[in-house]
Structure formats: C-alpha cells, structure tokens
Amino acid sequence: AQIDALDIVVLALLLVGSVAYFTKGTYWGVPKDPYASSYANGSAAKAGKTRNILEKMDESGKNCVVFYGSQTGTAEDYASRLAKEGSSRFGLKTMVADLEDYDYENLDEFPEDKIAFFVLATYGEGEPTDNAVEFYEFINGESPTFSKGEEEKPLGNLKYVTFGLGNNTYEHYNSMVRRVDAALRKLGADRIGAAGEGDDGAGTMEEDFLAWKEPMWEALTEKMGLEEREAVYEPVFSVEEKPELSADDDTVYLGEPNKNHLEGKQKGPYNAHNPYIAPIAESKELFTVKDRNCLHMEIDVSGSNITYTTGDHVAIWPTNAGVEVDRFIRVLGLEENRHRVINVKPIEVTAKVPFPTPTTYDAVVRYHMEICGPVSRQFVSTLAAFAPNEKAKAEMTKLGTDADYFKSKISSQYLNIAQVLHSVCPDQPWSAVPFSCLIEGINKIQPRYYSISSSSYVQPKKISITAVVESIRIPGATHIVKGVTTNYLLALKQKQHGEPHPDPHGLTYAITGPRNKYDGIHVPVHVRHSNFKLPSDSAKPIIMVGPGTGVAPFRGFVQERAEQAKRGEKVGPTILFYGCRRRDEDWLYKDEWDSFKASLGENLTIFNAFSRESPGKKVYVQHLMKQNAKLINDLLTKKSNFYVCGDAAHMAREVSDMLAEIIADERGVDLKKGEEVVKNMRSSGAYQEDVW
Ligand code: FAD
Structure with missing residues (x-):
C-alpha cells in the first residue's frame, strides 16, 4: 500500500522501531485511549497533542474524521466501525475522534475535499453525552464564532454525515443528533446521505445502523468520487508476543487499569479513566426468595x-466471569498462550490501544473486553474470513448477510461472541482470527x-x-x-x-x-455526578415514584430527610410510591422504612403496590398514583418536586402519562394541558427522572 511522506515523518517520530508496520497502510484510528494520560510515556506524547482537528488531520494525512459523542461506548464503537469500513472499502484515510478532544472554531476552514462524520448518542433527557457537551453548546449556541469571522453560511465548505443513537421510550428521542444536524445545516454545511437514527428502545439499533449505512456510503462515494474496492482486512494493531517477558514481571499489566495502579499507588482524581479500588464494607441480600437476588x-x-x-x-x-473468559480463550485457540506477554501497538498514528500494555491475552479478555455482550452482524461478517473451514465460513457469511437468519440464530438467543463461534464450528478452534481483529470488533468493557x-x-x-x-x-x-x-x-x-x-x-x-x-x-x-437532586429547601414537599430497584435513590432521599428531621430541621411532606411483586419476597428495605418513619412522622407517606398479591389484578405504582390523585395535585400546587426512578422502557412513560392525566382531572383541564404542565415541570426541574 502507498504511504505518504508526512505519514512517515510523524510515524517515525512517534513509533521509532515500528517501521515495518507502516507498509500495512491502515488509516484507521480507534477512540481516545482513556488510560493514555496515566501511562503515556512522558512529554513527547503530550506535546504531540493538538486540539486543532484540521492540523491533526493534515499531519496524519487524513481526509475523514469520525467524531463520536458516547456515554456507554456504543456510539464510540459505531464510530470505529465506520472509520474502519471507510478505510477498507473506500480507501478513505480515516481517524476517529472523541468530541471533547478538539475545538470547533475552525470548522469553517474544513477543506471541501474532506469529510466529517458525527456519531452522536442522546443521553438522559435529550442531553448530550458528557464528552459532547462543549461541542454541542458551541455548535448550537446563538451565534457560534468561527475563526474566519462573520459570514452568513460559515460552514459552507463542510460536508458531513450523521448517525444518532437514541431510545424511543424517552421523550427527546435522538434529540442530540437532530439538533446538531439542524445547527450544522443552518450554518450552511452539506449533509451527505440521510441523517441516520438508531433506536435502542425498539431493540433495532444494530439493524437501523446497517440499513442506514449502505445508502449513505453510496451517496458519499458519489459526492466524493470514491471507488469501492474489495474490503481486505487490515489489522489496526500489531500484537507482538514477548517471550523475554514473564507475566510476573512488574512492568506487565495483568488487569491494572493504568500505571499508578500497576505501581501500586493509586491516586485521584478518580473518574471514568481511573477507578478507586474500594473496600466493600458490607454486603447483604435484600430478597427473601431463592431464585432472585x-x-x-x-x-x-x-x-x-x-x-x-x-x-x-x-x-x-x-471483571468477566471465569467460565466466559475460559470459553473465549478456548474457542479462539489461545489456551496455550493465554499467559504469554504481548505488546500491543497501534499500526498508525491516530490509533490508540484501548488498554495498557504489555499485558497478557488472559488479562485483556478478563478485564478489558466486553466478551459477553451482544454480537453485531457486521462483526460476524468480518470474522467469516478467518473461519477454520469452508463450511464455517459459509455459515458466517450467511449469518452476516441475512438479517432474519441472524436474528433467529443469534440475537434472539442472546449469544455472546464465543458462543456464536462455537455454535458455528464446535470442533475446531478459531485460531486464525487476528487478535487485533478481536480488539477492534469487541467493545471495551464498560x-x-x-x-x-x-x-x-x-x-x-x-x-x-x-x-x-x-x-x-x-x-x-x-x-x-x-x-x-x-x-x-x-x-x-x-x-x-x-x-x-x-x-x-x-x-x-x-x-x-x-x-x-x-x-x-x-x-x-x-x-x-448527576442532576437528580433533592430540593435545597428541605421544607419543600417531594413526591417520588420508584418501583423495584428504582427505589435506590429514594432510600437516599428519605434517609437524608429523616436525618434532617432528627437534627431539628424542618422537613416537608415526603411521599414515596413503591412497587414490587410481594411483600414477603422482594420488598426492598422493608424494615428500614419504619425507622425513617419514626423520625419523619406524618411527613413520610409510603404507598406500596404489590403486583402479584391479588390474583388476576396487577397493582402498579401508576394505579396508586391515580388513587391518590388529589394528594398529588395538592402537593404540586405547593411546589412539590416530582421524581421518577427505574425502568425506562415502560414505567417511566406510564408514570408521566398518569401524572398528566391526574393534573387534567384534578384541575378540570383537558389532557393536552395536563401534558403541557408536565412538560413545563420537566424543563423547570420540578419533574426529574433517573431511568435506565
Ligand atoms: P449486563 O451484562 O450488562 O447485561 C444487561 C442486559 O443486557 C441483559 O440483561 C440482557 O438483556 C442484555 N444482554 C447481555 N448480554 C447479551 C447478549 N449477549 N445478547 C443480547 N443481549 C444481551 N441497576 C440496578 O440494579 N440498580 C440501580 O440502582 C441502577 N441504577 C442505574 C442508574 C443508571 C444511570 C443506569 C444507566 C443504570 C442503572 N442500573 C441500575 C442498571 C445497571 O447499570 C446495569 O445495567 C445492570 O445492573 C445490569 O448490569 P450487568 O453488567 O449485570 O448486566
């Protein structure tokens, strides 16, 4: 493959000794390495870091950047897959970029012959993901200031592609991608292909993504004059076994998340890149049934x-379960080598290894890879090339191309990747799969x-x-x-x-x-830190709805108010709607509520919905809300906050609908008006959700 001079210079500087890799010609980057700050060796790596995306693309010879706004890693994974595909199928020189790593004032200088992708998840109440907040605020601001200054259509040169990840059970479905898309277009940018939207709520995210991307690639090839070629697998990482090192050496990562942990001196700040290894002071079972915990x-x-x-x-x-780690290692033919030390390096400059190395196969699989998660059809297609025999290859190809077949055999069975490979070829290990391909195709554990x-x-x-x-x-x-x-x-x-x-x-x-x-x-x-907060004034009434584990934060809320009452502070009415199956099976914190009641007296009222106690009649929290409509409405007129926690798929929406109905009935207005009141409560922070 061809490489250009600039690549050589940059690569040579950063990856001395890795010259052999250059010829492989992979121009794909993986997301920002969350561990980099802790183990990047010294200032050279840091000095090379720029927040100028145009400079970064220029110096690494890229013509396509795939930005991602990701909270749980799915958007990040889709971004990586798009970048990989753009490179292997269409010869684009792609890189993946974490939105928070760059500034956007110079987007108006984005060259016409380059392309930007935005893969954006919507989080919570239609919010940007943590890493996308600054970008979102900038692009969606009143009038973003660009480097070239005042122009009516400052982004007239920018060509872009968008895909959003959302959940239709939330009110603000895919609002992040919709708002960014609208803002970009308003600024004059030219979107290529349709604005894709994936729906986690309907369970169709992967299929939505696959269905969107083909016409998008078509539109993109036409617009940019690209030519499709046969996609050949090109590893993103080099995985080199290091026989001179032993897994006992103190420089080898056996699952430690970063250098401080490796050296045994963990230190803060503790965050999504750096955990604190905390003692569990106490643990206990809350259910009294045998088969649920x-x-x-x-x-x-x-x-x-x-x-x-x-x-x-x-x-x-x-940490992954031993039985799953063993299965994965066995199915991939890594058993004999599992404790061998490996050094994993990016083959090109914008790629980052998603875990610290040197390490071992076992440590990577056990601590860093989401080996049990759902498998994507695209990944199955990729793995077909490495099947142990022709029959397995044909089966993998069929699974990769036939969505219904894939659904019946794999997704409906919740198989993980090792189970898929084993079911397709039970009698031979999949030893030909490059380890790099596994690092690329399997998400980083979240x-x-x-x-x-x-x-x-x-x-x-x-x-x-x-x-x-x-x-x-x-x-x-x-x-x-x-x-x-x-x-x-x-x-x-x-x-x-x-x-x-x-x-x-x-x-x-x-x-x-x-x-x-x-x-x-x-x-x-x-x-x-979250925005799900008690009112600062403890005298304010609160209404909480939290069935099942949705009661979790409300135990904290009630514990707090009970303590405030004990210390003589004024505490307002505190109402909890709780629900579970049966009082003698899964009533969470059954005994604690009495002690809170002792402190809060009549300021604490708990309504319990036991869904399986009355044969033929399931009672849920919404039903109890309806029965207590007057109380709820009264408290709302006294400026009560309303909180919902727990199941996002059904409960949260039903509770919200019920509240609108209650408001409409009690105030003698129509349902539309009731819904409007709830909507206004949401925007003013009087209605808060913590749902998943
Ligand atoms: P996972 O391994 O993540 O599996 C979860 C689900 O994914 C499975 O049940 C299954 O439906 C699906 N799945 C897994 N593997 C596959 C596969 N191979 N194929 C297809 N589908 C698959 N939970 C609580 O119990 N209490 C809380 O207080 C709580 N608070 C939360 C707060 C927030 C803000 C969020 C986002 C979530 C919260 N959760 C809470 C949920 C929690 O984070 C976890 O999602 C939950 O505990 C399950 O994690 P797990 O690793 O055990 O399951």
Whole structure:
C-alpha cells in the first residue's frame, strides 16, 4: 500500500522501531485511549497533542474524521466501525475522534475535499453525552464564532454525515443528533446521505445502523468520487508476543487499569479513566426468595478523596466471569498462550490501544473486553474470513448477510461472541482470527452505573448501592444470560460472607483481582455526578415514584430527610410510591422504612403496590398514583418536586402519562394541558427522572 511522506515523518517520530508496520497502510484510528494520560510515556506524547482537528488531520494525512459523542461506548464503537469500513472499502484515510478532544472554531476552514462524520448518542433527557457537551453548546449556541469571522453560511465548505443513537421510550428521542444536524445545516454545511437514527428502545439499533449505512456510503462515494474496492482486512494493531517477558514481571499489566495502579499507588482524581479500588464494607441480600437476588452493598470511599451528593451515580468496573473468559480463550485457540506477554501497538498514528500494555491475552479478555455482550452482524461478517473451514465460513457469511437468519440464530438467543463461534464450528478452534481483529470488533468493557442509595449527608464516605442480579432465562435456549457486573457483585458478596458458591452455571471470578490487589473484598469504582437532586429547601414537599430497584435513590432521599428531621430541621411532606411483586419476597428495605418513619412522622407517606398479591389484578405504582390523585395535585400546587426512578422502557412513560392525566382531572383541564404542565415541570426541574 502507498504511504505518504508526512505519514512517515510523524510515524517515525512517534513509533521509532515500528517501521515495518507502516507498509500495512491502515488509516484507521480507534477512540481516545482513556488510560493514555496515566501511562503515556512522558512529554513527547503530550506535546504531540493538538486540539486543532484540521492540523491533526493534515499531519496524519487524513481526509475523514469520525467524531463520536458516547456515554456507554456504543456510539464510540459505531464510530470505529465506520472509520474502519471507510478505510477498507473506500480507501478513505480515516481517524476517529472523541468530541471533547478538539475545538470547533475552525470548522469553517474544513477543506471541501474532506469529510466529517458525527456519531452522536442522546443521553438522559435529550442531553448530550458528557464528552459532547462543549461541542454541542458551541455548535448550537446563538451565534457560534468561527475563526474566519462573520459570514452568513460559515460552514459552507463542510460536508458531513450523521448517525444518532437514541431510545424511543424517552421523550427527546435522538434529540442530540437532530439538533446538531439542524445547527450544522443552518450554518450552511452539506449533509451527505440521510441523517441516520438508531433506536435502542425498539431493540433495532444494530439493524437501523446497517440499513442506514449502505445508502449513505453510496451517496458519499458519489459526492466524493470514491471507488469501492474489495474490503481486505487490515489489522489496526500489531500484537507482538514477548517471550523475554514473564507475566510476573512488574512492568506487565495483568488487569491494572493504568500505571499508578500497576505501581501500586493509586491516586485521584478518580473518574471514568481511573477507578478507586474500594473496600466493600458490607454486603447483604435484600430478597427473601431463592431464585432472585438483589444486593445491598456499602462501598467504603474513606481512603480516597471521592465525594458524592445524594442522587449521584456510582460506576462499578466489572471483571468477566471465569467460565466466559475460559470459553473465549478456548474457542479462539489461545489456551496455550493465554499467559504469554504481548505488546500491543497501534499500526498508525491516530490509533490508540484501548488498554495498557504489555499485558497478557488472559488479562485483556478478563478485564478489558466486553466478551459477553451482544454480537453485531457486521462483526460476524468480518470474522467469516478467518473461519477454520469452508463450511464455517459459509455459515458466517450467511449469518452476516441475512438479517432474519441472524436474528433467529443469534440475537434472539442472546449469544455472546464465543458462543456464536462455537455454535458455528464446535470442533475446531478459531485460531486464525487476528487478535487485533478481536480488539477492534469487541467493545471495551464498560463500567455499569448504579443510583446511589444512601445520603451523603448521613454517610459521606460510604456509598450504598441496590442492585438486582441479572439472570435471564431465554425461551428455547439452553443457557441463562448472566449479567456481567451484578453476578460479579454477587460473587463478591458470597466471598465476603464465606458462602459456598451456589451458582449452577459455574460462574467463578478472579475475585482478588490482578496481583491480588482487590483482595479483602474490593471493587473498582468511580462516582458520576448527576442532576437528580433533592430540593435545597428541605421544607419543600417531594413526591417520588420508584418501583423495584428504582427505589435506590429514594432510600437516599428519605434517609437524608429523616436525618434532617432528627437534627431539628424542618422537613416537608415526603411521599414515596413503591412497587414490587410481594411483600414477603422482594420488598426492598422493608424494615428500614419504619425507622425513617419514626423520625419523619406524618411527613413520610409510603404507598406500596404489590403486583402479584391479588390474583388476576396487577397493582402498579401508576394505579396508586391515580388513587391518590388529589394528594398529588395538592402537593404540586405547593411546589412539590416530582421524581421518577427505574425502568425506562415502560414505567417511566406510564408514570408521566398518569401524572398528566391526574393534573387534567384534578384541575378540570383537558389532557393536552395536563401534558403541557408536565412538560413545563420537566424543563423547570420540578419533574426529574433517573431511568435506565
Ligand atoms: P449486563 O451484562 O450488562 O447485561 C444487561 C442486559 O443486557 C441483559 O440483561 C440482557 O438483556 C442484555 N444482554 C447481555 N448480554 C447479551 C447478549 N449477549 N445478547 C443480547 N443481549 C444481551 N441497576 C440496578 O440494579 N440498580 C440501580 O440502582 C441502577 N441504577 C442505574 C442508574 C443508571 C444511570 C443506569 C444507566 C443504570 C442503572 N442500573 C441500575 C442498571 C445497571 O447499570 C446495569 O445495567 C445492570 O445492573 C445490569 O448490569 P450487568 O453488567 O449485570 O448486566
């Protein structure tokens, strides 16, 4: 493949000794490495960092940048896939860019012969993802100031492509991509192809993406005069085994998230790039039934500078289950080499390795890859080329091209990647799959968020969580889908209590972590601050609706108000609508509510909906809201805040609809007006949601 002089200069500077890689001609970048700041070696790497995207594209010889706004990693993954495809199918010189890494004043100088993609997730109430806030505010601002100054259509030269990731169960479906698209067009930019939208709510994200991208590529090839060629797999990373190093060497990462952790001196700030290894002070089971689990855990952050306020989220960094790590390693033919030390390097300059190296295959699979997650049809297509035999190749190709077949065989069965490969070819390992291809095609493991169920006023250094353990039986399938994080937490709780491991599926975990650094029951965490907040004036009434684990933040809210009452502060009416199946099975914190009541007296009212206690009649929180319509309306007229937490797919919308209905009925106005009142409450912050 051809390379240009500029590439050589830059690469030579940054990757001395890697000359062999240059000839491979891959011009694809992966997302910003979250660990880079902690292990990038010295100022050379930092000095090379520019916030000027045009300069970056020029110096690395790119003509296509794929920006992403991502919260949970899906948008980031789609961005990487688009960049990869643009390079291998159309010869574009692509790079992926985290929106927060660049400034946008010079977008008006974006060259006509280059292209920008925007892959944008919408978060929460139609908000940008954390990494997209600044870009969003800039582009959507009254009149963004560009470097060339006043022009009516400052972005007249910019050609762009957009895809949004949203969830139709939220009111502001895909609003991020819609608003950015509208803003760009208003500024004169020229969108190529349709503005794509994927719907997680309908479960069609992947198919929406696949259906959108083909006509988009067609439009793009026409506009930019590109020629499609046969896509040949080109590795993005070089994976070099290092026989001279042993997994015991103290320079080898065995799952440590960054250099500080490797050196055994973790230090803050703790954030999405740097977890705190926190002791679990206490753990217990909240359900009283045998086949379902809900965990209460107290995470001790007193050894760190971590702070939180009531209503925040804590992120738990999971470890994959041993049985899944073993399956993956076995199916991919890595068994003998699993503890070999490997050095993973980007083949070209904008690519970043999504974990620190040198490391081992085992550590990468166990701590860094989302090996249990859903499999994409596109990835199955890519892997067809590396099938162990022709039959398996044909089957992979069919799965990759036939959406219905793929659905019936794979997605409806919730198979993970190793299960897919094993089912397609049970008797031979998939040893020909390049490890780079796995790093590219499998998402980086994501920390999972939990609504903190304690009050920072009461226990500022102890964070409670309330987590229901995911265990899904798929009709017709032989296996049970086990949630990655919650089953890991369950194992930690069992270890803490010296309980025998009762899991019939043989889930075991490397519970003491890399080099036993998590021993003594520790878990890596960080805190994410949220806007889900109690009113600053405790005398204000509040209404909370939180069935199931949706009660988590409200335990924190009530704990806080009970303490305020105890300390003689004035506390307003505090109303909770809670729901579960049966009072003797899954009533969360059943005994605690009485003690809160002792402090709050008649200021605390709890309405419990037990959905499975009356045969033939399921009672849910919405029903109890309806029964208490007058009380709700009265409190709203007294400036009560209204909070909803829990299931986003159904409950949150039904509660919102019910509130509109209550307002309409009680105030004698039509439903449309009721809906408008709820809408206004949302925008003023009087109606807050914490849903997932
Ligand atoms: P995962 O492994 O992530 O699996 C989750 C689901 O993904 C599965 O149930 C299944 O439906 C699907 N899935 C997994 N693998 C596949 C596959 N191969 N194919 C197809 N589908 C698959 N949860 C709580 O219990 N309490 C809380 O307080 C809480 N608060 C939250 C707050 C926020 C802001 C958010 C975003 C989420 C919150 N959650 C809470 C949910 C929590 O973050 C996790 O999503 C949940 O615990 C499941 O995590 P897991 O790793 O155990 O399951």
